[in-house]
Amino acid sequence: EAGVAQSPRYKIIEKRQSVAFWCNPISGHATLYWYQQILGQGPKLLIQFQNNGVVDDSQLPKDRFSAERLKGVDSTLKIQPAKLEDSAVYLCASSNKLRILAGGPYFGPGTRLTVL
């Protein structure tokens, strides 16, 4: 099966600019996650979708971050305006409930964001 696709792979922007990331999950996976991973830390969940509804966005900085999952498939994550501390790898993952206990979500390769 095709994996989770993410683009772009790398992005460098200046602070106060905006940026958007795209994710295409594995076909048939109802659950989609966006994680932020800062070097030396574990992934931090930003938002979890079940189909096109939000299950958990408690750790999403809603004043600058937004995410949507139209039609319950692809998703975009946007940051506007970016801050220096947003420099991180943004990981998208997808799963279904049967899969998650046996093998967890599948992850995409991530987008490395550098904010200057």
Next chain:
Amino acid sequence: DQQVKQNSPSLSVQEGRISILNCDYTNSMFDYFLWYKKYPAEGPTFLISISSIKDKNEDGRFTVFLNKSAKHLSLHIVPSQPGDSAVYFCAAISTDSNYQLIWGAGTKLIIKP
């Protein structure tokens, strides 16, 4: 409040020997635990999991042990190979909490030739 802790940021092991990576947790509601492996510039990949009703799960060179009373799990890799050099993350799930994964900070494993 870190619910899942990996207290060793890094570990160096000789090729062919056993690697033991440790993970501690605080939430007794966790009912599944997973180990992921991450290479640079790639997303994490699933390695092995264990249900809280078991105390051991084995898959080839990888074995995970769970001690519920101590709230501790460990991943054993025997024998260690150069390709095992990566960052290893422990994650926990509570099926009562939307199947959300709670992650440790990771341990960087270096296998020396």
